[in-house]
Amino acid sequence: MTTLSPAVTTPPGPIPAKAGIGLRFQHHQAVLDAAPDVAWMEVHTENYMGGGTPLAYLDSIRRDFPISLHGVGLSLGSAEGLDAAHIERIRKVAERIEPGLMSEHIAWSVVDGTYLADLLPLPMTEEALAVVCRHVDQVQSALRRRILVENPSTYLRFAHSTIPEWEFMAAVAQRTGCGILCDVNNIFVSAHNHGFDAAAYLAALPVAAVGEVHLAGHSVRALADGSTVRIDDHASRVIAEVWALYRIALAQFGAVPTLIEWDNDIPPLDVLVGEAAHAGTLMAEAAARAAAAAPPAATEREAAHAHAA
Amino acid sequence: MPTLLEVQRAMRASLVDRDDAAAAAMLPEGVGADRLNIYRNTVLIGLTKALSLCFPAVRRLVGADFFEGAAGLFIPQRPPRAAWLDRYGADFPDFLQHFAPAATLSYLPDVARLEWAVNLALHAGDAAPLDLARLAALAPEHQASVSFVPHPCLSVLRLDHPADDIWRAVLDGDDAALAAVNADAGPVHLLIERGAAGVEVLRLAEPAWCFARDLVAGRTIEAACAAAAGVDVQALLAEHLAAGRFIDFHVAKAAPGAAA
Numbered sequence: 001m002t003t004l005s006p007a008v009t010t011p012p013g014p015i016p017a018k019a020g021i022g023l024r025f026q027h028h029q030a031v032l033d034a035a036p037d038v039a040w041m042e043v044h045t046e047n048y049m050g051g052g053t054p055l056a057y058l059d060s061i062r063r064d065f066p067i068s069l070h071g072v073g074l075s076l077g078s079a080e081g082l083d084a085a086h087i088e089r090i091r092k093v094a095e096r097i098e099p100g101l102m103s104e105h106i107a108w109s110v111v112d113g114t115y116l117a118d119l120l121p122l123p124m125t126e127e128a129l130a131v132v133c134r135h136v137d138q139v140q141s142a143l144r145r146r147i148l149v150e151n152p153s154t155y156l157r158f159a160h161s162t163i164p165e166w167e168f169m170a171a172v173a174q175r176t177g178c179g180i181l182c183d184v185n186n187i188f189v190s191a192h193n194h195g196f197d198a199a200a201y202l203a204a205l206p207v208a209a210v211g212e213v214h215l216a217g218h219s220v221r222a223l224a225d226g227s228t229v230r231i232d233d234h235a236s237r238v239i240a241e242v243w244a245l246y247r248i249a250l251a252q253f254g255a256v257p258t259l260i261e262w263d264n265d266i267p268p269l270d271v272l273v274g275e276a277a278h279a280g281t282l283m284a285e286a287a288a289r290a291a292a293a294a295p296p297a298a299t300e301r302e303a304a305h306a307h308a309a
Numbered sequence: 310m311p312t313l314l315e316v317q318r319a320m321r322a323s324l325v326d327r328d329d330a331a332a333a334a335m336l337p338e339g340v341g342a343d344r345l346n347i348y349r350n351t352v353l354i355g356l357t358k359a360l361s362l363c364f365p366a367v368r369r370l371v372g373a374d375f376f377e378g379a380a381g382l383f384i385p386q387r388p389p390r391a392a393w394l395d396r397y398g399a400d401f402p403d404f405l406q407h408f409a410p411a412a413t414l415s416y417l418p419d420v421a422r423l424e425w426a427v428n429l430a431l432h433a434g435d436a437a438p439l440d441l442a443r444l445a446a447l448a449p450e451h452q453a454s455v456s457f458v459p460h461p462c463l464s465v466l467r468l469d470h471p472a473d474d475i476w477r478a479v480l481d482g483d484d485a486a487l488a489a490v491n492a493d494a495g496p497v498h499l500l501i502e503r504g505a506a507g508v509e510v511l512r513l514a515e516p517a518w519c520f521a522r523d524l525v526a527g528r529t530i531e532a533a534c535a536a537a538a539g540v541d542v543q544a545l546l547a548e549h550l551a552a553g554r555f556i557d558f559h560v561a562k563a564a565p566g567a568a569a
Binding site: 046047049050051052053055072073074075077078079080083085086089108109110111112113114115116117118120122123125127128131155156157158159160221223224225229231 | 316317325337344352462
């Protein structure tokens, strides 16, 4: 059994354009023992805001794996403003872990000083867009770095929404300079739940802003009116349709850091590693297809140069 | 068109207070309120899970169904104030104290109080223990005026019931030990801290506990010693320092010029 080591000084690398896994407490020891074949890991920032064992594990794991900090509690869409104490807690975790990426959600969780412990849907309005942009600016200033914001999975939309979600995402990136964490499973889930075209959503995202992709499993629930709703429960393998959508995303974005998330009914570590390996395979295939479709730019330039000479 | 704040207050009323009227009116025609239910369930399940993680012995003592029922009543009354669920549940022991269906389990709120203290110790920040050389370097006349800053994981607790024995027996699944506990055996005096092997709950004799409580509360060594009766304060202080229970100290103003 590998033991925990004290705080380390080796700076972790940036997040590579390869497949990683979401790290949960259940796998802390297994990761130290097995050194799984994945390129990076992502944790929920809120799980490391105290000290003790969790932080000691993360200190050790970050020696071997670049770490991304993924927040779930900042509530970027809160009408009333951000919780300064929460920003400070995030800043402290970041100072300790030196993450390669930091991200949050296009959602809200806090109103009237109550934390609702879920990523709740925003009305897609100019007001909400302005609020989110103001808060992304605030967070990027406080952390002195760019963050990524993740597109939500939603089960309802508001009648007064005026902006398509993909335009909302693009506008946040364009106005604040933040990146986009494109959750392909969330797009699939929301496309089903609201009847839009998932591929068109992907096509509408600004390629240069996409800095990370998430993949996860979801479930299907029947409602009383006979319709079905897809629930983003992160409790199973990525389904074939979402892998297919991921192929489309890769063709569009090129290779980007891709994460397998699994938060409920968490399987043994090797299942997660296997899912990540599949994402890596699809990434390699997409790169090969891209290379075959277009001759390398350098060769073209050389040819042009030779011609000119 | 409702403002963002109106939307969020309507959602809060739906998810926390089970009043769907305002939120349902904001949904497109034909979209049922059962979609609000998906969110309500997620919130309830997530917060119940947070309480379960914090109060595992309480949950085992009352059973999962009873616990979830109690949590379902507690959560709307006292939803979390911050997005840091490791710190959610401070009010749950007092809720149980006044929760009529649990009234026959007189010791239950004390077990919950102990579990809350354990939870705080588990998630407290890291801090280096006090460098004893700094203390030794103080002029002797200032030493009595020293007051300590306790490690963030450290707390002291006096409980009317032997909640520590109950807590241990329950988490160990030791039915014989649980049956042997006399729940009315009188108060216990506990010190809770986080060691290398996890959170430890130590039972102290009352005078030693009072001395520890005074030091943790920031009273000076002199004041804590004066209040202590029938204990070897030097030995106790040495033990606290050796265990790394303090991370810093101040010297009271009565001793001007001393370094703090």
